[in-house]
Amino acid sequence: MSATMKLKQGSFLWYLYLDKLYCLLSVRNVKALLEYFHLLDVHHNNTLNDVLFYHFLHHVTSWNRTQIMIVFNMLDWNAMGEIGFDQFYMLVCILLAQQNHLEEQFIFRHSRPVFELLDLDGELRIGAENFHMYNFLFNIKKQDLRELYHDFDITGDRRLNYKEFKLFTIFTMDKYQERQKAEKDKDKGKKDLLKKKRLHHVNVSLKQFLGINVSESRL
Numbered sequence: 001m002s003a004t005m006k007l008k009q010g011s012f013l014w015y016l017y018l019d020k021l022y023c024l025l026s027v028r029n030v031k032a033l034l035e036y037f038h039l040l041d042v043h044h045n046n047t048l049n050d051v052l053f054y055h056f057l058h059h060v061t062s063w064n065r066t067q068i069m070i071v072f073n074m075l076d077w078n079a080m081g082e083i084g085f086d087q088f089y090m091l092v093c094i095l096l097a098q099q100n101h102l103e104e105q106f107i108f109r110h111s112r113p114v115f116e117l118l119d120l121d122g123e124l125r126i127g128a129e130n131f132h133m134y135n136f137l138f139n140i141k142k143q144d145l146r147e148l149y150h151d152f153d154i155t156g157d158r159r160l161n162y163k164e165f166k167l168f169t170i171f172t173m174d175k176y177q178e179r180q181k182a183e184k185d186k187d188k189g190k191k192d193l194l195k196k197k198r199l200h201h202v203n204v205s206l207k208q209f210l211g212i213n214v215s216e217s218r219l
Contacts, residue, residue, distance in 0.1 A: 004062075020100070025089075054068050104172045105176065
């Protein structure tokens, strides 16, 4: 399965804004999303069944049918064959986080709900197969997945409890922030170098304009 999801340009979700710090929608966006949910709910049950859910995600994302139904079954945790607005809202935030490359931030900020989603059997433990099955949702790097069970499976049962999972989210968030800082420092270095080149060019041009030989000016 492809790990990269793209929101289809022009779809309703394209115009929603996800707060980059807390990975939540604004009150205005939540109200708009609720109205949209009611429009999708053609049966007026305050829920979406698997058919409505499939057509919604097929319309707004690049996911295939298998991926869409995997997500539906994950959100339909009580096996009622439908999801409510709370699950729908959670899904939309995940989609927007992935679209904006904020997966680490989202998992860190919402570690408890994410853990509960991945805990398919309600055993308060998450096995490696759960991460692999739903990795197209969160795009956790393969190296991080290997480190996950090697470094954070403190109990040694090849499954993570919530405390172990929380430690993992803190670790991935630290790595994310380090990457962000490195990218900013790299960009700053490029800008400083460009500024120096421009300044040198201006100085040379000014001396030439004034009729000063650059080599003579050094004497």
